[in-house]
Amino acid sequence: MQGFDVGARLRQLRNARGLSQRELAKRAGVTNSTISLVEQNSVSPSVSSLKKILDALPVSISAFFAGDELSQPRPFYPADELTEIGDGHLSWRLVAARRPDRSMSIIHERYPPGADTGEEMLEHEGEEGGVVISGTVEITVNGEAAVLGAGDAYYFDSRLPHRFRNVGETECVIVSANTPPTFSDGGQELHHA
Template sequence: MSGFDVGTRLKQLRQRRDLSQRELAKRAGVTNSTISLIEQNSVSPSVSSLKKILDALPVSISEFFAGEELASEQVFYRAEELTEIGDGTLSWRLVGARRPNRSMSILHEYYPPGADTGEDMLEHAGEEGGIVVSGSIEISVNGETRVLTRGDAYYFDSRLPHRFRNIGDTDCVIVSANTPPSFAEGGGTQHH
């Protein structure tokens, strides 16, 4: 990770809303110890569990990672300037995280073998699409599952429950975009 302090940021947002760890855990449907371990940076939350916690605040993923300061309207970004918002296994690097009034998210996604967005299907308002740059990925959307390989693409309504898994034995890289630039608009998580 590029040094983003997930634990401190979560604690800051929770305290700003006068929520105890217990109260936030209850609202998010996770254990107290999950919140405590994340705030101590002892564990990296999965994308789906971080989304559940942020929905309970509520704070969008992009707001969470933008932190306090918004940068001026930067145009070009070196690889090391992308903001890592993955969970320590899978890597999602966000272009222009601190850009004010951003109306889309562009991600460079990296899934090592076995990486998975989690059994809790992701669901949020908007649309998303992407192209597989290398490797292969199994994508499930609303009960339909396909394995996509290099050059294949996808585009779907993000309110449909979805999950990404690398079931192959090589790394998978995807370049994707979604709009609006927030994972927090959607509400509850759907279990399959």
């Protein structure tokens, strides 16, 4: 996410909707200082925290990072054209972020040692699955945890509370998909308190 100004983009979207920091904080269920610190780029929010704030706008994670313009559908996407939707620590690169009427999300995920999706469990409509390419990751789904390594896979109902955490010594790489693309595209996402 090098060079992307998270604070300026959040401020732009908040102002475009005529919301004060206080009002956005109230809608998102976070403190006023959280919004202020994110807008000043003083803190880098976790994926789950940023998702909670964006859901209150509402704006999707892919629109937040990709901008609102759509592109023509095409079959191939070079690595440097994948849209970064991670939190600056972990990397989630979304395939075809600007494609109109996209009915699934395919994400190339990279978790450095110790990285996780945040203290809050994620919950959103749909199903998701993936394959661990390298490293290890602990995935918790609805209270059940497993550590997966290269070649291992997962598939679950995304409405169940879930979290990903790299518990290994090396970077973990996953290629995942979810449908419908509710996590990256907004919708009826819920957050587990």
